[in-house]
Amino acid sequence: MATLLVPPPSPTAASPRSSVPPTQSPPIKLPSVAGGGRTLAEYAQFFALDVPALKNRDVLDVAAGPSSFVAEACARGIDAVAVDPRYGSTPDSLATHVQLDDASRRTQLRARPELFRRRAFASCETAEADRRSAAQRFLTDYETHFVHGRYVGGALPRLPFFDNAFDLVLCAHLLFISAKRFELEWQVAACRELVRVSAGEVRVHPVCGADGKPYPKLAALRRELRADGIGSEVVRVDYEFFIGSSAMLVLKKGTS
Numbered sequence: 001m002a003t004l005l006v007p008p009p010s011p012t013a014a015s016p017r018s019s020v021p022p023t024q025s026p027p028i029k030l031p032s033v034a035g036g037g038r039t040l041a042e043y044a045q046f047f048a049l050d051v052p053a054l055k056n057r058d059v060l061d062v063a064a065g066p067s068s069f070v071a072e073a074c075a076r077g078i079d080a081v082a083v084d085p086r087y088g089s090t091p092d093s094l095a096t097h098v099q100l101d102d103a104s105r106r107t108q109l110r111a112r113p114e115l116f117r118r119r120a121f122a123s124c125e126t127a128e129a130d131r132r133s134a135a136q137r138f139l140t141d142y143e144t145h146f147v148h149g150r151y152v153g154g155a156l157p158r159l160p161f162f163d164n165a166f167d168l169v170l171c172a173h174l175l176f177i178s179a180k181r182f183e184l185e186w187q188v189a190a191c192r193e194l195v196r197v198s199a200g201e202v203r204v205h206p207v208c209g210a211d212g213k214p215y216p217k218l219a220a221l222r223r224e225l226r227a228d229g230i231g232s233e234v235v236r237v238d239y240e241f242f243i244g245s246s247a248m249l250v251l252k253k254g255t256s
């Protein structure tokens, strides 16, 4: 069970989507992590992001985990917020989760090496080093900015944000990849929720399961969303880490 940090309600705290510099706090010893997250550069590839165009835009990273996307995005003037059910835990506890997740990823990689393409990286070692430095950057940023609302505890299919709160909503490596865990009904509810909090687009990556096979209920999911007035499009991206992971699903209100 993760230890909880009680977020102190601070009247002087910055807005959850601001990139106001942090108040100075004494240096703390952060846990070092063996596991990995994903960087803004990797997000930019699998979400086909035009990063400079996102400056001053409100961007939400759902199921952000140990990704450094939000830390790096805020450093570039993007008003980015991350949400994950694990946020609220101490950095130590988060670092332990990162290590456990990483161990399970390595086991998967060893068990099914034929699934991995790693087109995005020169070698497996390069990918691992990149993921480690992303997780370290995330932990440092989380320690400073949790109290400013940059990292919010929350889980699909109910997110703690107002309707249309963000210009762009991203969700990587949760939907479809965990298709065995989540039924179609859950996936539809999660997509609706992502669309609810977005005033613009939602981008979900990848559109396949962890075995690299296309999500088998994609047509049914898109039909249900269309019936709700949510348009969807599968868009190829110039990225592949494991077989099948070269596409994203783009969702938008009011289109078909």
Ligand SMILES: C[S@@+](CC[C@H](N)C(=O)[O-])C[C@H]1O[C@@H](n2cnc3c(N)ncnc32)[C@H](O)[C@@H]1O
Pocket: 037, 038, 062, 063, 064, 065, 066, 067, 083, 084, 085, 086, 154, 155, 156, 157, 171, 172, 173, 174
């Ligand atoms: C594989 S990580 C992906 C991290 C990051 N998005 C990336 O692509 O590197 C999956 C994340 O989903 C989070 N998660 C699990 N269930 C969730 C839910 N119901 N809603 C939102 N996030 C969830 C986990 O805590 C974990 O951090």
